Amino acid sequence: MSINSQTEMQAKKSPQKEPTAKDKMLRGSAWMTAGSVFSRVLGAIYIIPWYTWFGKDNLAANALYTKGYTVYSVFLMISIAGIPSAVAKQVAHYNAQNEYAVGQRLYKKSLLLMLAIGFLSALLMWYLAPLLSLGEADVIPVFRSLALALILIPVMSLTRGFFQGYQDMFPSAMSQLVEQIARIIYMLAATYIIMQVMHSNYQLGVIHSTFAAFIGALGGLLILGWYYWRKHKELKQYALQSTNQLKISDRRLMADLLLQSVPFVLIGASTTLYNQLDYFTFKPTMISLSHISLKTINDLYAIFAGNDNKLIMIVVALASAMAATAVPLLSEAYTKNDHKKIATQLADALELFLIVMLPCSLGMAAVAKPLYIVFYQYNITGIYVLSFSAYVALPIGLFIVLSSLMQGIYQNKKAVKYFIIGFLVKVVVQVPLTVWLQAFGPVMATGIGMMVSNILMIRYFYYKYHLDLDRLERRFDGLLLFSFATFAVALLIVLAASSVINLEYRLWSFLVLVIAASVGAFLYLYLCLKTRLADKIIGARVSRLRKWLHIK
Template structure:
């Protein structure tokens, strides 16, 4: 069972990582095809789509899989099948209603975004791309039910592979379609963007096709289990859905909270910037914040997502046994490893913000500054994901709902006044404050509920920060030396500078971590054996 769990976690994590990595890479050629101004139009559709996608990927599958696995463990395979039959119809209806709601809400949403005639796009431009992306909602809810049901049978591969195929097909349609529209048919980039957002629907259909193939593969095995199952009539459908809803809300909130923060920016940023006389640049600045730099900032968060998937069963196991030492040890390791990996990635992004932005998009001092300011938020995004996962593991779902909404409330209240004071940095500050509140309360709840007291984490974090300060000094020294010789003029030179500087940073940080013994303590015996052979760690 343990090996299946580890295998399942690994499959889901790898699939998610590849999917997220592709989600960053495709932006580079798409940016070149439609241009820096028109990509802003894409992100206005991207945020409502991302909210829908987050709900589907993080909410229903996890809740349904938890329900199905619970009754499967009792030998009651019929109840899970009863849920599947009823939920397919309900989710199909939900998909149609969601599609209609977003389709007809497109214009009101566009009015929230367009606040001044000096902005780059019209209300019809924004409404049109939102309508085109809304078609994806027809397929996404059904897809989420099938994924969750198969996960309940410990079948993790279908979710991972279908997510990956969905992303590959979507990206292929985005890039090929937009290239054909602009370069072969001579269409406008705005038309290409409409085609690109419709790719979400095509990708979802491809994902459903993959899930159908897996269903055919696993159906004989699942039917055999069903034949030996007691009848499911004892549990009413209303009771089933009451239980599902108690599972689904915290899972949905954890998955959707980041897009909701972006949505707050989407409906408040332009109006606030227009009120201080910056309507001409507001679309460009919002795209830098909510799309271009956000894609980069989310890279370190992938590490935290992998940990969050792994920590839930571990914490649940120790908590159910009342093993205090096990709880403390697993929390110590989780916090330390996540910060050990995430902090240097964030520091590197800050130090090399100009070169990274130039490498991925174009040389732009404003974009680089936004990336530099926004990068530290990745640590909080990761900590929120991990702490919420820990609370899921000990069934503190109400606290997850409370802290998530509390952080979002701070974002809502502070966003407009801070944007007026600090422009883009104000929106970033409001996000950081909102997440800090949510993470802070999560940590307090975990401390109290799990009786968690550990001084070693504080000491190790201080050590990690010291090592990062030394690494930062080395990276800046090398970068400034390279800039004194020649400022990078193109993407290849920017790539070379990023590789050299990040390589120096990795060597310095790695050496300090190994020499002090910190890496060995956090990453285990395999690292210790290597360092003993090389004679670079503490004896």
């Protein structure tokens, strides 16, 4: 018997099971979540030494750093222009038609475009820095140090999107991690030398801290280049196997890509635009309508827009990871006109969001006191704003997931429309809430605006694709109950510890944070496994975890 015949017989005896869309979503979400969370956690941990080394100027340095990144994020949005996400979507669309060569041609043509956009964005930010500084001379060199990163980040983001189109999330996850590690190493080394060795001014320390974005982008791009080189033969094989039935010119290819990228620009920049509104309205509103000193106003802005925002973005990163995974899968189902599969994937994505985001959001609110002290220092306003912001992370994360799902099924105009409605609601309530609640006001306005958009999108899914709300409600009730149990246990540990020891010391806060988070997480995991709710959402694979933990 020939080797080929033996191989054929073995294949018939033990056929390999094709992974389901849910399996792909879970696997992709796992990689993206790991990369995003580790990246965000590292991005938060560096604050501890960085904040300490600036000494008495720590809040001023953080305010300057936050102002720089707030404006930089707009240019980053322009330079990326939604194209990476659109590439992921379009590559998945062409791959679903077995037109791999078209998707690869799209990526190669987009590279030149992204390089050009990156250089143009960098030049604009560099030369517009004096105008954007709003009269603050210290911000100008910060803007210019960040402008250099705009040259590399568009190409890096495009390459991540290309691999996501193949539902391969590993390169994106690894490049995020390497980007963050390289950025933090340079940032901490430069800050230590400038502030602790040279004893220079904090402005110079901030300039080098923001220049670290360029170093990070270089590291992330090198990892992606190495991975592309490794996968080159495999990609070439895919291209050779293409049906080549789809005849589309380069001009049409790029036009379709740009058309798909526009909604991703607005939706991807949603949190950025919300932050921009805070940046341009908080200070003028407080100066005009309150009797608080300018220093206090800047400190409050640094707390809610800088300190607390960095921490809640760890939670929001979970939603971004899930969204990145869901888009190419939905695009594939939409291409095949499989409405039933679309409805199932919508429900799967929302359930996955709930099982992760609910306990994380409520858990962060419960441990806000030790968490804030560990990363910064004791500040009663910062602690309360962080606790409140943790709740608002839920509507922010849900918006990211829902808007991505909308774009995955090519409902781009509606996604943009619902975002604009929510943003206009924030514009209306922003000033009254800021006057009434000060640092809490912009955060609450963000939550209200996001929830309006979320309600509109869920309503659309329900009527258009018959989203199974009964199923989601059952899952939500159970997960919310378990999340509240986690919240209560973690909060009780923090309150009990506060009555016995002084949590203003960072070491004690760290120990209490670890204990409260660990006990709360184990309780949530135990409840989800014991009731088999985790099996219904994640699948039978969690049975191994149940067996390992000896849960019957």
